[in-house]
Structures are given as C-alpha cells and as structure tokens.
Amino acid sequence: xxxxxxxxxxxxxGCGGCSQSLMLSPSLAAMLEGVDIAFxxxxxxxxxxxxxxxxxxxxxxxxxxxxxxxDESSIDTAKLLRRKAKxxxxxxxxxxxxxxxxxxxxxxxxxxxxxxxxxxxxxxxPLSAVIDVDYILPGCPPxxxxxxxxxxxxxxxxxxxxxxxxxxxxxxxxxxxxxxxxRNPLTAIRRFHTDPPDPSVCLIDQGxxxxxxxxxxxxxxxxxxxxxxxxxxxxPVAGVLDQGGAILHALASLVSFSGDGNEEKEHQVLxxxxxxVGTAYKYSAASSLLKKRVNxxx
Amino acid sequence: MASNVIALIPHFDEVVxxxxxxxxxxxxxxxxGDGFSSYMRGRLxxxxxxxVQRLDTHCAVSQHLAAVSALDRCYGASPPEKAVRxxxxxxxxxVYYHHLEQLFLSRPSGDVGIAxxxxxxxxxxxxxxxxxxGRARDVIDILGGRGITPECGIAGGVTKGPTDDELPRAKxxxxxxxxxxxxxxxxxxxxxxxxxxxxxxxxxxxSLGTVNDVAEASLYDGAxxxxxxxxxxxxxxxxxxxxxxxxxxxxxxxxxxxxLARLNVGSGASTPQAKALQKYLFDALGEPPIDRVAAxxxxxxxxxxxSAELLVSALTTLETGDSVINSALNDPxxxxxxxxxxxxxxxxxxxxxxQGIVQEARIVSxxxxxxxxxxxxxxSAISDGASGVTEGVIEQIVSVIGSYQPxxxxxxxxxxxxxxxxxxxxxxxxxRRP
Amino acid sequence: MSxxxxxxxxxxxxxxxxxxxxxxxxCGVSRMPYPPNISIISVNCTGExxxxxxxxxxxxxxxxxxxxxxxxxxxxxxxxxxxxxxRVYLLKRALREFGVNTERIREVGIAGAQGLVxxxxxxxxxxxxxxxxxxxxxxxx
Numbered sequence: 001x002x003x004x005x006x007x008x009x010x011x012x013x014g015c016g017g018c019s020q021s022l023m024l025s026p027s028l029a030a031m032l033e034g035v036d037i038a039f040x041x042x043x044x045x046x047x048x049x050x051x052x053x054x055x056x057x058x059x060x061x062x063x064x065x066x067x068x069x070x071d072e073s074s075i076d077t078a079k080l081l082r083r084k085a086k087x088x089x090x091x092x093x094x095x096x097x098x099x100x101x102x103x104x105x106x107x108x109x110x111x112x113x114x115x116x117x118x119x120x121x122x123x124x125x126p127l128s129a130v131i132d133v134d135y136i137l138p139g140c141p142p143x144x145x146x147x148x149x150x151x152x153x154x155x156x157x158x159x160x161x162x163x164x165x166x167x168x169x170x171x172x173x174x175x176x177x178x179x180x181x182x183r184n185p186l187t188a189i190r191r192f193h194t195d196p197p198d199p200s201v202c203l204i205d206q207g208x209x210x211x212x213x214x215x216x217x218x219x220x221x222x223x224x225x226x227x228x229x230x231x232x233x234x235x236p237v238a239g240v241l242d243q244g245g246a247i248l249h250a251l252a253s254l255v256s257f258s259g260d261g262n263e264e265k266e267h268q269v270l271x272x273x274x275x276x277v278g279t280a281y282k283y284s285a286a287s288s289l290l291k292k293r294v295n296x297x298x
Numbered sequence: 299m300a301s302n303v304i305a306l307i308p309h310f311d312e313v314v315x316x317x318x319x320x321x322x323x324x325x326x327x328x329x330x331g332d333g334f335s336s337y338m339r340g341r342l343x344x345x346x347x348x349x350v351q352r353l354d355t356h357c358a359v360s361q362h363l364a365a366v367s368a369l370d371r372c373y374g375a376s377p378p379e380k381a382v383r384x385x386x387x388x389x390x391x392x393v394y395y396h397h398l399e400q401l402f403l404s405r406p407s408g409d410v411g412i413a414x415x416x417x418x419x420x421x422x423x424x425x426x427x428x429x430x431x432g433r434a435r436d437v438i439d440i441l442g443g444r445g446i447t448p449e450c451g452i453a454g455g456v457t458k459g460p461t462d463d464e465l466p467r468a469k470x471x472x473x474x475x476x477x478x479x480x481x482x483x484x485x486x487x488x489x490x491x492x493x494x495x496x497x498x499x500x501x502x503x504x505s506l507g508t509v510n511d512v513a514e515a516s517l518y519d520g521a522x523x524x525x526x527x528x529x530x531x532x533x534x535x536x537x538x539x540x541x542x543x544x545x546x547x548x549x550x551x552x553x554x555x556x557x558l559a560r561l562n563v564g565s566g567a568s569t570p571q572a573k574a575l576q577k578y579l580f581d582a583l584g585e586p587p588i589d590r591v592a593a594x595x596x597x598x599x600x601x602x603x604x605s606a607e608l609l610v611s612a613l614t615t616l617e618t619g620d621s622v623i624n625s626a627l628n629d630p631x632x633x634x635x636x637x638x639x640x641x642x643x644x645x646x647x648x649x650x651x652x653q654g655i656v657q658e659a660r661i662v663s664x665x666x667x668x669x670x671x672x673x674x675x676x677x678s679a680i681s682d683g684a685s686g687v688t689e690g691v692i693e694q695i696v697s698v699i700g701s702y703q704p705x706x707x708x709x710x711x712x713x714x715x716x717x718x719x720x721x722x723x724x725x726x727x728x729x730r731r732p
Numbered sequence: 733m734s735x736x737x738x739x740x741x742x743x744x745x746x747x748x749x750x751x752x753x754x755x756x757x758x759c760g761v762s763r764m765p766y767p768p769n770i771s772i773i774s775v776n777c778t779g780e781x782x783x784x785x786x787x788x789x790x791x792x793x794x795x796x797x798x799x800x801x802x803x804x805x806x807x808x809x810x811x812x813x814x815x816x817x818x819r820v821y822l823l824k825r826a827l828r829e830f831g832v833n834t835e836r837i838r839e840v841g842i843a844g845a846q847g848l849v850x851x852x853x854x855x856x857x858x859x860x861x862x863x864x865x866x867x868x869x870x871x872x873x
C-alpha cells in the first residue's frame with residue numbers, strides 16, 4: 001500500500017471557478033506527486049452516493065469541498081463525505097459562506113444559477129452549517145497565494161495544520177492595501193464606475209464602499225490594486241461573526257458627526273448607500289447571523 | 299485512468315424525452331431567464347460584470363466583457379481608445395484560456411486531452427498544459443486585474459491598465475501561448491482529426507456568429523451574421539436587427555453558435571497562421587458550411603492558434619502610462635450589447651434606473667441558442683424506428699452528447715439526467731448517468 | 733392586534749452604565765418593578781454595541797432589543813451614543829431587507845435619576861413586543 005495521502009475534490013453545483021483555481025496553482029504538480037486521487041468530481045456528474053459509500057470510512061485523507069449546499073441531496077452528500085474523509089477543506093466562498101448564491105436566501109424568486117431546489121424550503125447554506133469543517137480556504141475564487149499556502153501546508157509539509165486553520169491572513173484586507181489613509185468623514189457615497197477613485201488613497205476615505213476593513217486578507221488586496229473596492233469574498237475577518245453587519249457598523253461610524261442629536265444629515269448619507277444587503281452581504285448572506293429572509297409582519 | 303467523456307458534458311444537465319406518438323428529445327437549458335433577472339433586480343449596475351461571470355467561470359472573460367459592453371450602452375459611454383484595446387486583448391486571452399481548458403478537459407487526474415487525443419503527441423505533457431493554462435490566466439490577471447474572474451471592466455472603460463512591469467511580461471507569455479497553440483494543433487491534426495472524421499453526426503443548421511469589417515469571423519466584436527444551412531446570409535447587423543430574430547427563433551429550427559458556427563458565418567479566420575491551418579480542415583471535411591458536429595473541436599483547436607495570434611498583435615497596440623482609460627457617463631437607461639464569446643455569441647440586455655440600480659438583466663447565452671441544434675441532433679438520432687425508450691435509445695443520446703463534447707461548452711457541472719415524461723408532463727422514468 | 737396572550741417576549745437590553753443602567757439600578761433599589769422579560773447587559777456606552785451583538789441576540793432568540801444610553805449631548809465619550817444610534821439606523825436598513833420588523837429594536841435615552849421613566853419604557857416596550865409576537869428569526873438558526 002502506498003503511503004501517499006489520498007485526496008478527493010468534490011464540487012457541488014457551482015460555477016467551476018474553484019476547480020480552476022486549484023488546478024492552476026503553480027504547486028499543483030508538486031501536490032499531485034504526493035497524493036493518490038480518490039476522485040475529482042462535480043455533483044452527480046461523476047459519482048453517485050453509492051460510489052461514495054464504496055470508500056472506507058475515513059478512507060480519504062483530505063477532501064476539498066467546493067460549492068454551496070442548497071437542497072436535501074447536497075446536504076446528504078456532504079454528510080456522507082464527512083464520514084469518508086479524515087479532513088475536509090471548505091474551499092471557496094460558496095462552501096465557506098454560501099457565496100453569491102446566498103443572496104437568493106434574502107430575495108425570493110432570485111436565482112443566480114439553476115440550483116435544483118426541490119421545494120420552497122430549500123435555501124443556500126455554507127458547508128459548516130451542516131458538517132464539521134476542518135480547514136477553510138476563502139475567496140471567490142480563492143487567490144493563488146492562498147491556494148499555494150494550502151497546498152504547501154496540507155500536502156508538502158510533514159506537519160499537519162491545526163484544525164480550524166484558515167489558509168488566509170488573520171488580518172483584514174486593509175493590512176495589504178497600501179493606500180494612504182487620510183481619515184476623511186463620510187459625507188457622500190460615491191460609485192467607482194461613475195466617479196473613478198484616486199488610486200493612492202483609501203477608498204472609504206474617498207467615499208466609496210469597500211469591505212476591506214471587515215474582510216479577511218491574504219489576497220494581497222487584488223481588487224484594490226485594480227482600483228476597485230473589496231467586495232468581501234474572503235468573508236469576515238477573524239473575530240467578526242457577521243461581515244455585513246460589521247461593514248455597516250463601520251460605515252455608520254464614519255459619517256460626518258454633528259453630535260447635536262439632530263442626525264438628519266448623517267441619516268441622509270446613510271440612506272444614500274445603495275443596495276445595502278447586496279453590498280454588505282454580497283457573499284455572506286447565507287452565513288450571516290440572520291441567514292435568510294423572514295416574514296415578520298411589516 | 300480511462301477518461302469518461304460523458305462526465306465532462308455538464309451542460310447536458312438534463313435530457314427530456316417526450317413520448318407522445320413520436321419520441322422527441324430536448325436538452326434542458328441552463329437558466330439565465332427570470333430567476334437571474336430577479337436575482338439582479340436591486341443590485342448595483344457596476345456589479346453586473348462581477349455577478350455574470352459567476353454564472354459560468356469557464357467563459358468568465360466573455361461574460362465580463364459582454365456585461366461591460368452592455369453597460370457602455372446603458373450609460374451612453376464611448377470608452378477611450380486605450381480601454382478598447384485593453385478589453386480587446388483581454389477578450390482574446392479569454393478565448394485562449396477557455397479553449398485550452400475545454401480542449402484539454404482540465405482534470406488533474408491524468409486524463410487530459412480530447413478523450414486522450416491530443417496527448418498522444420508526446421511533446422505535450424499534462425504538466426505543460428496546466429502550466430500554459432496558468433500562464434493564460436496570468437495574462438487575464440494582468441489585463442483584467444484578476445485571473446479567472448477579471449474585474450477591470452466598467453461602463454465607459456476599465457479601472458486599470460497594465461503597468462511597466464506587466465506589459466512586457468504579458469507579451470512574453472503571449473508568444474509562448476502562440477507557440478503552445480501551434481504545437482497543440484499539430485498534435486491534434488496527428489490524431490484528433492482522425493477522430494473527427496470518424497464521428498460523422500451531421501446536423502444541418504443555421505449559424506450565428508460575429509464578423510469583422512472584411513467578413514472574417516471575429517472572436518470579439520463586429521457585426522452579427524446569420525447564415526442558413528447552405529451558407530447563404532439570412533441576416534446581418536447589430537443587436538437591434540438580430541435580437542428580435544433570435545427572440546422569435548422557432549424551436550425546431552436548429553441554430554449553431556461557437557467555433558463551428560464561426561467557421562460557417564465568415565470567410566474564414568482573421569489571422570495568417572490560423573487561415574493556413576484551416577486549409578487542412580477544409581481538405582478533410584470540405585468547404586464550409588460544415589455540418590459535422592465534431593468538426594467544432596477541430597475548429598476550436600484552430601481558434602486556439604487564432605486567439606493567440608490576435609492576443610500577440612493586440613498587446614503590441616498597448617502602452618503603459620497614465621493615458622485616459624475611462625470616459626464620462628450619461629444617465630443610465632436601457633442597453634443591449636452582443637459580443638462573440640469563447641463559446642458563442644452572447645447578448646446581454648440590461649435596464650438600469652437613474653440611481654444606477656439594476657431593474658432587468660437578461661442574457662441570451664450561447665447555451666440557450668445552441669439547444670435548438672442539440673435538440674435536432676437528439677431527435678434525428680433517436681427517431682429511426684424508435685418505438686419506445688430502450689437502452690439503445692439512451693445509448694444513442696449519450697453518443698450524440700459525446701459528439702458535442704467539448705465544443706458544447708460546459709457551464710456549471712451538473713449530472714446527465716435523462717427523463718421520460720408522460721403526456722401529463724410528469725416524469726415517468728428517469729436515468730442518471732452513473 | 734394579534735392575540736399573543738401567553739407569549740412572554742425575551743428582550744435583551746444593552747444599557748449604558750452611566751445612565752440607563754443606573755436608572756434600572758435605581759428601579760431596583762427603589763423597589764419599582766418592571767417586566768421580568770428583560771435581560772440587561774451593561775455596556776460602557778451604547779457606542780460600544782456592535783452589529784454582532786444585536787444580530788447575535790436576534791439569532792439566539794431575542795424578540796426585542798432595547799438599547800438605552802444617554803440623551804443627546806450627554807455622552808461621556810463625545811457622542812458615542814449618537815454614533816451608536818447611527819449604526820442602529822443603518823443596520824435597520826439591512827434588517828428590513830431580511831424581513832425583520834425593525835420595531836423589535838428600540839433606542840431610549842434615560843438619565844440615571846429617571847427610574848420611573850425606565851420602568852415605563854420597559855413596560856411599554858414589553859407590551860409592544862408582545863403585540864408583535866415571537867420573532868421569526870430564531871427558526872432560521
């Protein structure tokens with residue numbers, strides 16, 4: 001019997017970006033040398049529950065799971081995979097946070113892709129809502145530097161990473177951004193396509209909504225280097241539970257502050273923030289503390 | 299490890315058989331209709347290019363650029379020359395990335411190549427393929443601001459241009475990409491071409507594609523053109539002329555898009571080396587219009603060369619420095635744009651309100667257009683004496699699907715499911731491909 | 733008004749220790765009863781109340797959230813109360829999108845000496861939440 005680790009990749013219905021990001025890692029070749037691949041599959045397409053059942057319990061050393069959970073069958077498969085795998089990596093924003101599909105939890109009738117929701121009850125959940133997850137690799141799709149770190153720590157090193165490791169920075173995106181911080185109050189909300197930002201100054205200081213302060217870094221602030229705001233794909237920074245709530249909290253703290261108890265002006269600025277949930281909870285609605293829309297009278 | 303070709307045809311997520319008096323089959327179309335429009339309603343206009351590429355990251359660049367073009371129209375913007383050039387180069391890099399990924403099936407489990415066809419040439423090892431795919435991704439990263447899912451596109455321009463360090467690197471990579479494409483084409487001609495000649499499923503169909511000023515097939519922008527199965531032009535123009543035709547398209551009229559359609563709509567490839575390589579294809583299969591489904595794979599290999607040639611020349615037009623990369627925008631309204639995406643013609647239609655919030659977002663995707671062609675292929679394959687749904691019929695369906703792979707471009711990966719419906723429309727029997 | 737007899741709302745109160753909490757304390761020492769539905773968490777300032785605290789309370793079953801600080805202009809921390817109030821204002825916009833009735837969150841400014849005001853505020857809020865009925869949020873979790 002080979003002493004190689006057994007690796008499996010499983011993608012529930014997703015866009016294919018996670019699989020690509022893993023395959024394009026410069027350390028892929030090194031990883032493949034050191035592992036036996038049990039399967040490299042997308043939901044239903046390559047292997048059925050029976051096929052998965054055929055593996056020994058804990059027979060897979062590392063399972064990389066990508067994509068959101070959205071119905072009974074994806075939940076059952078996730079539970080089955082949990083039995084078969086010693087370690088599970090929640091890979092990419094959908095598995096980690098619910099991803100962009102999670103906004104469908106808030107807006108009834110919305111569909112990003114044709115997820116086969118079997119009934120009205122189905123809603124998008126992150127993997128960790130259903131099974132214990134050992135490691136997390138954030139990002140939509142995960143950036144190269146983080147993928148490389150995961151490959152190195154999981155497959156190329158003799159040490160086993162501690163359970164709960166997130167293969168990203170423990171600091172926020174701001175720590176990697178490098179833009180100048182000028183501490184302006186927020187007096188009006190600007191949009192980067194109608195009103196392009198100064199590429200050297202903090203976007204929030206210029207009035208753009210950027211999720212950098214509340215989002216886990218490790219991406220080298222890739223979006224900011226393109227002169228665009230961070231949209232939060234890596235999920236909340238360590239210590240924060242609700243990414244959307246945290247950015248709203250931060251923005252409300254930055255409005256120009258009259259302090260006189262007459263907050264009409266401040267409220268006007270806050271009212272002008274467009275698409276609050278789509279902006280603050282873009283990837284994390286399904287893993288937010290509220291999880292989905294409720295019917296609460298008004 | 300044997301490669302399971304069927305497993306890699308995710309777009310055929312569902313084949314529906316209707317067993318009335320006559321057996322008919324159709325593929326279920328991935329949804330980009332009302333569900334998507336209501337997903338986008340209320341979202342920010344500038345986020346459209348971000349959302350649409352997560353519909354299908356295999357052609358993320360095409361989706362991104364189609365969204366950006368439609369936003370240009372919504373905001374009445376004309377992007378400055380530099381931005382146009384950056385987008386163009388990005389588009390070609392996207393086609394290259396897409397084709398390479400589709401052609402080589404991109405699985406690290408060792409079974410790469412069109413059913414192992416290209417890799418029979420020992421000069422192309424799987425690791426070379428992954429490395430080259432990675433380098434194509436790096437060009438997308440340089441031009442689009444992020445690999446796999448670029449993000450530089452905005453209404454009226456781009457947010458970023460290549461820097462002094464990046465541009466020479468992109469140029470270096472692009473010449474490697476061209477070299478690799480030429481090698482892959484040679485490898486394909488040695489073995490894959492034989493496979494194509496052996497798969498003789500032919501579906502006479504109309505072809506939709508984009509042509510440039512001199513009527514050559516375009517891999518990014520130009521005029522939309524439809525030709526009939528004999529190759530005669532039936533329509534040409536912009537989205538204004540073509541969209542109504544597509545919306546009124548009869549389901550039983552097969553319409554082809556993608557590499558094979560591009561072979562049929564124009565006067566051939568737009569670059570010298572690709573043009574020369576097309577001769578081999580025409581020698582083997584005859585002059586266009588070509589109806590042989592599997593020829594789409596060959597056409598895709600030639601487009602791999604073409605997109606690399608186009609990328610190399612597009613990069614020579616780029617400059618670094620501070621020149622303007624976006625233009626002022628007008629008040630938003632409705633806008634429609636089409637681009638030639640890697641997997642076929644792609645139309646995006648948006649309605650944006652005065653606050654810059656999405657009201658409607660509709661996408662006419664290559665997959666939905668192509669369904670007419672695939673349905674015709676399925677029907678012709680199962681009609682011969684089929685009196686019921688036997689294992690033989692299922693096999694024929696699977697064989698049809700095999701002819702489309704990989705030219706029939708995968709989106710999100712879904713299982714192949716074949717269902718038989720009774721007269722009431724209920725599922726009477728179901729097969730899942732194991 | 734819906735019939736919610738028998739429903740005992742769970743209310744979490746985040747109270748500024750300098751003012752509203754002191755008022756609650758005063759109720760205690762003065763033997764002025766207020767509804768037992770309320771569980772008080774003392775904070776240094778309502779500016780300290782994060783979105784995580786409010787949302788976690790809802791997710792863990794709170795039917796109502798009372799945030800009690802200083803009256804405007806009386807904050808010990810140069811307007812932490814007003815910043816806190818701006819945060820709640822913006823968070824409510826998101827809560828409405830999630831379908832949550834934002835009347836479940838109420839802000840009050842009560843001075844330390846106003847025990848009676850506190851007593852009445854809690855009575856009123858408890859009655860209002862009872863009328864709203866149980867929060868549907870907890871069923872998500």
